[in-house]
Amino acid sequence: MFLNFKSLAVAGLAAALIAPLAAPAPVRAADTTLLNVSYDPTRELYQQFNKLFAEKYKAESGKTVEIKTSHGGSGKQARSVIDGLEADVVTLALAYDIDAIADKGFLAQDWQKRLPQNSSPYTSTIVFLVRKGNPKGIKDWDDLVKPGVQVITPNPKTSGGARWNYLAGWAYALKKYGSEAKAKEYLAALFKNVPVLDTGARGSTVTFTERGVGDVLLAWENEAFLSKKEFGDDKFDIVVPSLSILAEPPVAVVDKVVDRKGTRAVAEAYLKLLYTKEGQKLAAENFYRPRDPEIAKQYENVFPKVDLVTIDDPAFGGWRKAQKTHFDDGGVFDQIYSN
Amino acid sequence: MAETTMSAAELAGTAPPRRSNGVIPGFGLTMGLTLLWLSLIVLIPLAGLFFKTAELTPERIWTILTATRTLNALKISFGLSLIAAAINLVLGAVVVWALVRYDFPGRRLLDALVDIPFALPTAVAGIALTTLYAENGWLGGLLAPFGIKVAFTPLGILVALIFIGLPFVVRTVQPVLEDFDHELEEAAATLGASRWTTIRKVVLPTVLPAFLTGFALAFARAVGEYGSVIFIAGNLPNVSEIAPLLIVIRLEEFRYADATTIAATMLVASFALLFVINGLQRWSQARTGRAS
Amino acid sequence: MSDNSVRSEPAAVKWTVVGIAALFIGLFIVLPLVNVFAQALVKGWEAYAAALIEPDALAAIELTLIVTAIAVVANTVMGLVMAWAITKFSFPGKSFLITLIDLPFSVSPVVAGLVFVLLFGAQGYFGPWLIDNGYKIIFAWPGIALATIFVTFPFVARELIPLMQEQGTTEEEAAVTLGASGWRVFSRVTLPNVKWALLYGVLLCNARAMGEFGAVSVVSGHVRGETNTIPLQVEILYNEYQFQASFAVASLLALLAVVTLFAKTVLESRVHARKGGH
Known part of the structure; x- marks a missing residue:
């Protein structure tokens, strides 16, 4: 018995010594590995897009590339x-999050000018997803603050989509009620109706x-479409509010990483593919609004027409300002939330 | 023999402090390794946390700690953990009494099942409990008609904390109760004490330290719990947001100062709790003559 | 359990107590466990198997096994060393040292992850140097291994220390007096005495290492097929509407829990038999 025990211990020790040697070099034989760090609802899009890029890259260069995502x-x-x-x-979901990375020196401050259209190859907006038949009769932003309506939205402090949700609501209230104080009141009332964050x-x-x-989910348009697709048309309806926001999820190459790994060319090719017809088509199929006018026309029936404000609207003054005013410590969100 | 001992001790840079340690070799070596390992894995990383917190001014630390959301998160974590541990204390007592004192079909199975929360990963427990208690789940569906909502409310957190703390009371009290000297009970009965009096006056004082130890262990575990809670909690600030989640959120918001300050606070609390637990264990040992 | 006549309660009390105990365990433990398997098999065995051989799931299993092997071996060896130092000698501050060893047990897993980010993250104390020299700790397997070692730190030592304390030092002293070397005393006298408790500690350490979520979640980076362990894969699938697949992967861990318990029950009877023999 004791001898067995000892050999067991020796075997275990050997395994532990070998494991670290084996771990860094797994059996994956790709010539290059890229890591795409993305936000929440892009899972399905990039699963398909990664496959497309790997095929293209293989056909063009004869080399294999493996793309990991997080x-x-x-x-x-x-x-x-x-x-x-x-x-x-x-x-990522919004420019400020990449700005924050740039502030730490990982990429150039002017990263957003390096690719066309604010480095956002696709756009989206914020819509309402309600239960089938819209039992609470939710038509527009005003209906969200009615008593007894439960609104689901993520935490603006951690989620990009939630910040777009919040700002779209802010834009609506500001336009309708005319003052920041009123807009603040509106959002405070809205977040009182949020049971889960x-x-x-x-x-x-x-x-x-x-x-x-x-009763209602404030969602990325693509996420709302996807939910309908996953759970069936008979479960949910999409409600398009009278005013929403143009969400521009940007993309960027991280200079510090690609220069160290020597992957800049592949990484740039990867992002450029997003702007091609094929990339745009894939985005549209995953319910992101394509930038390419031709592809956009093909899918124009899919995406409802909405009145959209942008983050550069004077009401916000760009992401850095919006982040500081609304979401940083002690900002408007903190004020309406601690009350 | 003595020479090898000394050289090992010298290598590790420590000498046996007392001659009374006798003839067993390896003190220097094993103590040196112990301190090294402990420092590398536990002490230095934890010290890093305090250094990071110490970079802040006391005012800043105070502001962070007294922020409504921080206070509420700490209140929720500590308060619900306390309630969960108390429920586990009562129900654990019932379970341990049934397991030790009665013979019934399925006793061994029940005994084995008590350890499931030790062995079942918290994330698995989290999704399982959430699915169970959501309004369209097996149990949530039964409770919904009565207006009781468990998933995504503080009640859900409580359920998760009861789950993960369940084995502690049972497992600390069980051996003590098993070893309990039957003759004492018999003597009490012979002297005319009622059954309830015997349990209260004879059995309880002996097992009390073990109960308190189990309670403290369950509490300590619950305060830091993350995996099982985040799925079921709803994570609503000031209502169902636990302190560990707030640490993660602060980290994700780039607010390192907040994250480390709350973390350091919780660490101090866990350290204090551990001292209490160790004290209780020594008390228990002194009273029953065995390690619990 | 000898004569029960004066030490028992009426049958009604007995069955109430047993009933409450069974209901409590059934509601809080059996039902969640059954639920895992029920949800995993809701689409049948084929879907179940498909979820398990999916490449990202396999990668997660592989990573979990590697990390667990490292953590378990490290903590077993060091657990023995620490238990030896603490129980075979007397020195001041012993109970303080035991408290320190126990500390990771009560530290929140999230804090455990956080401290390694503070040390080895790119903004941390050693991070910049490590990254410039090409070492990846955080968001790679070494960080995951470190966090796992931290949370499972006390498990083996905790099982050994009380038992070795109880056994005292007489046997070892006798062996030394008879001329045995330190290593020989350890391997021939101490180890056989504690082997079942050791195995028991290893078992608990293993279960916790495979299932750790909070600490690993903070240091992982969640890269699919690379830095996701099984519990993280469960969370990801759960968030991708793939509930059945999520529970299928979770069922692996639930199965591990059941096996652990079974092995533990067997081991316990061994430990008890041994104690009874003393």
Whole structure:
């Protein structure tokens, strides 16, 4: 018995010594590996897009490339990159999160000018997802603050989508009621109706769809379409508010990482593919609004026409200002939330 | 023999402090390794946390700690953990009494099942409990008609904390109760004490330290719990947001100062708790003559 | 359990107590466990198997096994060393040292992850140097291994220390007096005496290492097929509407829990038999 025990211990020790040697070189034989650190609802898009890029790259260069992805709340993902997650490219929910990475010196400050259209190859907007037949009769932003309506949205501090949700509501209230004080009141009332605050957009969607909590989900348009697709048209309806926001999820190559790994060419080719017809088509199929006018026309029946404000609207003054005013410590969100 | 001992001790840079340690070799070597390992894995990383917190001014630390959301998160974590541990104390007492004192079909199975929360990963427990208690789940569906909502409310957190703390009371009290000297009970009965009086006056004082130890262990575990809670909690600030989640959120918001300050606070609390637990264990040992 | 006549309660009390105990365990433990398997098999065995051989799931299993092997071996060896130092000698501050060893047990897993980010993250104390020299700790397997070692730190030592304390030092002293070397005393006298408790500690350490979520979640970076362990893969699938797949992967861990318990029950009877023999 004792001898067995001893040999067991020796075997275990040997395994522990070998394991670290084996671990860094797994059996994956790709010539290049890219890491795309992305936000929550892009899981399905990049699964398909990665396959497309790997095929293209193989056909053009004869080399194999493997693309890994990581998804989570946009702010949280940015934090991971800042803390050393070796992302070759970041594809996040909003520009400020990439700005935060740039502030730490991982990429050039003018990163957003390096690719066309504010480095956002696709756009989206914020819509309402309600239960089939819209039992609470939710038509527009005003209906969200009615008593007895439960609103599901993620946490603006960690989720990019939630920040777009919040700002779209702000834009509406500001336009309708005319003052910041009123807009603040409106949002305070809205967040009083929020029973669950998940850290990422996907968590909120799961709460609303699978767990059956809430009457309306403030969602990325693509996420709302996807929920209908996943759970069936007979479960949910999409309600388009009278005013929403043009969400531009940007993409960027992380200079510091690609220069160290020598992957700049591949990483740039990867992002450029997003702007091609094929990339745009794939985005549209995953319910992101394509930038390419021709592809956009093909899919114009899919996406409802909405009156959209942008983040550069004087009401916001760009992401840096919006972040500081609304979401930083002591900002408007903190004020309406601690009350 | 003595020479090898000395050289090992010298290598590790420590000498046996007392001659009374006798003839067993290896004190220097094993103590050196112990301190090294402990420092590398536990002490230095934890010290890093305090250094990071110490970079802040006392005012800043105070502001962070007294922020409504921080206070509420700490209140929720500590308060619900206390309630969960108390429920585990009562129900654990019932379970341990049934397991030790009665013979019934399925006793061994029940005994084995008590350890499931030790062995079942917290994330698995989290999704399982959430699915169970959500309004469309097996149990949530039964409770919904009565207006009781468990998943995504503080009640859900409580359920998760009861789950993960369940084995502690049972497992700390069980051996003590098993070893309990039957003659004492018999003597009490012979002297005319009622059954309830015997249990209260004879059995309880002996097992009390073990109960308190189990309670403290369950509490300590619950305060830091993360995996099982985040799925079921709803994570609503000031209502169902636990302190460990707030640490993660602060980290994700780039607010390192907040994250480390809350973390350091919780660490101090866990350290204090551990001292209490160790004290209780020594008390228990002194009273029953065995390690619990 | 000898004569029960004066030490028992009426049958009604007995069955109430047993009933409450069974209900409590059934509701809080059996039902969640059954639920895992029920949800995993809701689409049948084929879907179940498909979820398990999916490449990202396999990668997660591989990573979990590697990390667990490292953590278990490290903590077993060091657990023995620490238990030896603490129980075979007397020195001041012993109970303080035991408290320090126990500390990771009560530290929140999230804090455990955080401290390694503070040390080895790109903004941390050693991070910049490590990254410039090409070492990846955070968001790679070494960080995951470190966090796992931290949270499972006390498990083996905790099982060994009380038992070795109880056994005292007489046998070892006798062996030394008879001329045995330190290593020989350890391997021939101490180890056989504690082997079942050791195995028991290893078992608990293993279960916790495979299932750790909070600490690993903070240091992982969640890269699919690379830095996701099984519990993280469970969370990801759960968030991708793939509930059945999520529970299928979770069922692996639930199965591990059941096997652990079974092995533990067997081991316990061994430990008890041994104690009874003394």
